Structures are given as C-alpha cells and as structure tokens.
Amino acid sequence: MDQKAGKKLEQWLERLRTEHRDLDTKISHLMESGHHDNMRIQRLKRRKLQLKDMIHKVQSELIPDLDA
Numbered sequence: 696m697d698q699k700a701g702k703k704l705e706q707w708l709e710r711l712r713t714e715h716r717d718l719d720t721k722i723s724h725l726m727e728s729g730h731h732d733n734m735r736i737q738r739l740k741r742r743k744l745q746l747k748d749m750i751h752k753v754q755s756e757l758i759p760d761l762d763a
Contacts, residue, residue, distance in 0.1 A: 701757065708753045715746040 722739050730736065 704753055704757055708750065708757070711746055711750050711753065715743060715750065718743040718746065 718739055722736060722743065725732075725736055725739070
C-alpha cells in the first residue's frame with residue numbers, strides 16, 4: 696500500500712471512529728432519558744455494530760502483510 700492510500704484509510708478510520716463514538720453517546724442519552732422509540736435505538740445500535748466491523752476491517756488493511 697502506498698503512502699497516499701494509507702493516509703486516506705487513516706482519515707476514513709478516524710471518521711468511522713468519530714461516528715461510532717457519537718452514536719454511543721446518542722444511544723446512551725436516549726436510554727438514560729427513558730426514550731420510548733425502541734426501534735430507533737435498535738437501528739442506532741445496529742449502525743454502531745456496522746461501524747465497529749468497518750473499523751476492524753480498515754485497521755486490518757493498515758497492518759502491513761508479513762511474509763511467513
């Protein structure tokens with residue numbers, strides 16, 4: 696992977712982490728406030744899990760392959 700591609704992946708990774716963190720805050724706030732829209736909370740949780748999976752995928756792409 697060249698430097699330019701690595702830099703773009705790192706920027707994308709940071710955006711994913713920010714969105715994941717924001718969703719965590721939003722979900723916590725909704726649950727603490729006794730929000731009754733459980734479908735909305737479930738959608739947010741599902742999106743948060745998707746982001747987590749994408750974060751792990753990008754992180755693994757940033758790790759250089761080592762020849763065994």
